Amino acid sequence: MKIFTWINIRLVLMFAVVIFLYSFASHRNALTKIKKTEVVFVGENTLFLKEETVNKLLIEKNTDLKTLNKVDLDLNKLEKSINKQEMIQKADVFVSVDGVLKAVVKQKTPIGRVFDEAGSFYIDYEGNSMPLSDNYTARVPLLSGEIAVVKKEKLSEVLRMIDKDEFLKKNIIGVQVLPNGSLIMANRNYDFQIDFGRTINIERKFKNYKAFFQKAVLDSTLNKYTRINLKFTKQVVCIK
16 A cells, blocks of 8 residues: 555645745734724714724834834733723724734713712613713713612613613603612603602513603693603503
């Protein structure tokens, strides 16, 4: 049995060529010079951070990037540094084949704004705190009261539902958390108080409110009420 057949020799040579080309390309890629930096914001919320802010984090101590090779950059470290920025949800950092150090950044989405003795900040989609921006102010419901009483997952669920619904987003401008965990909401155009109750049956309560509101608008009775109680999932109780 012949071990060194022509087919085997060809396979070995082809394998060797592939390894050589891969090693050559990897070495050449590692020696790629950094030509410039580029910041790309993705998603709908691109107003809270300026490109310059991310660029400073991207450059860090490397003031003269053009003298650096790709291999000299710790991309993982740069990515972690950018992801620590409190307005950024996620960032991916890489060097393109033409030598551009690029950061693709998705900013956090604010869905509520807290006012308390410690100051003011946003609540993002995950229920975490997010600092205010000098560049843009989001139009989101104002939160007040005993916010820590309600689990952040439940509170953010309520706020997300408001944010995703065009009617609720235009209609609800404030959420107050009572000591017992119940929510009181404020309407943009009417003076009545919305007793939402605890953070249970959230979707059902909002559906009831929307159905009530649309009917009351047709009946021209909205101005007659002082309180709208949504605590009962099968009915809306109105108080004049």
